[in-house]
Amino acid sequence: MTVDRRSFLKFAGTAGAGSALGLSMPTILRAASLQPVKLTLPWLPLGTFSYAFVAKKMGFWEQRGLDVTIDRGFGSGKVCVPVDQGQYEFGILDLAVMMNCAARSLSLTAIAGIWPKCPIGIFSLKEYGITKPSDLEGERVAFNVSSGDFQLWPAFVKATGIDDKKVTKVTMDPGALIKVLVEKQVKAEGNFYGSIAPSLWANGLEINSIFYEDYGIKAFSNVLAASEATVKDKPELCQAFVDGMMDGLKYVYLNPEKSVQLHMESVKEFQGGNAMNEKVVEYGQAVSTALGLVPSVKANGLGYMDPALIQATMDTVKNYMGVENLPPADKLFTNAFVGSVKVDDAQWSAIEARSEKYMPRKA
Incomplete structure (x- = not known):
């Protein structure tokens, strides 16, 4: 010890x-x-x-x-x-x-x-109304190149058919991701649901989520x-x-x-x-x-x-x-x-009931 x-x-x-x-x-x-x-x-x-x-x-x-x-x-x-x-x-x-x-x-x-x-996706403040992949075209989207969301981004592009060239990808240190979103320097960011949602919720902010999994990227x-x-x-x-x-x-x-x-x-x-x-x-x-x-x-x-x-x-x-x-x-x-x-079954049921509102969902 x-x-x-x-x-x-x-x-x-x-x-x-x-x-x-x-x-x-x-x-x-x-x-x-x-x-x-x-x-x-x-x-x-x-x-x-x-x-x-x-x-x-x-x-x-x-x-x-x-x-x-x-x-x-x-x-x-x-x-x-x-x-x-x-x-x-x-x-x-x-x-x-x-x-x-x-x-x-x-x-x-x-x-x-x-x-x-899989909690990987693209997240944005609710006020921007970004709810589907095509909404990302023409926008600045932040990524950390070492994160799973960036490494799976080619899969997301291929699965959704969006024009990758129309998305301005801004790469940065992972510590800056949430900050630039809150300060509205970018419209969206790649991240893990469990990393971004708690921080924004704690600040009283609501988010829209576009999960890779909802577009066939099972992982x-x-x-x-x-x-x-x-x-x-x-x-x-x-x-x-x-x-x-x-x-x-x-x-x-x-x-x-x-x-x-x-x-x-x-x-x-x-x-x-x-x-x-x-x-x-x-x-x-x-x-x-x-x-x-x-x-x-x-x-x-x-x-x-x-x-x-x-x-x-x-x-x-x-x-x-x-x-x-x-x-x-x-x-x-x-x-x-x-x-x-x-x-056990009783414990599992109680855990599920308590966790239902935190399940990943589409925007």
Whole structure:
């Protein structure tokens, strides 16, 4: 267990005569025995990733002998290389992006699913009245080139028949995307529903959404991935990590209010009692839950990836993105580590009822 400065001062201030730092010998030994593991998110530490922070805060990984460090990301496209090269044991990213990376000889395997529903789309302020793909022609649309929405943009253009040359694409750092939309420097932007909607809702703004999925671009979205070497050589580590994360995911599903507080306590950027930050986390967490509710997960356990949807994602990557040399499906994903963490029927019904209003919908 890593002791940060605040925790250190707390322990030191209450230390007894037998322990100058307030850390007992068993605590020190336990911390030393934990295996350090690094996880990279695909984006900022928003409520869409509460399950990871809850898993750490609740000790679900520590119980399995893991000391997990969670780092923010800069788009799914920038998760591939550090995971492939072993800088991170695990990474969360969009599956279509992972497949694109795998076609470029990066050895990555999805070992648990998070979002079977695809939240990728083009979003705009409701006041602009942009409700269909052709409305984007003649407009400035912002993108982060490392994000899944930009990498799937060619698929969206092909599927909808819009004139790509009539769309002025403005690329920028992911941190600027929401800012330029709110300040009306662009009319729309590519993004993930769970990244943009919570921030705008917390600011009292309404949005219109054009989801790629509604135009035939079927794809499994966020997955937990590891390098092929990690999956092959360290199956016990993969199992422990997946089980801990799925426990975190289940806790979020069943205890949303408490999970918001755990997330707020875990991320220093969200601390300080800012009500808007709390709403951003709350909305993001709710959207993330809504994106995970599909029958195959209910039947087979949290993290399960439907092989038919995996194949549909491969077809999207091949047919719309023009990606060749994709590895076979059994190299790209495995359900070997999922299925032990489940939600019963009554719990599932309650989660669905609470999440219905956050389901992705057309404008």
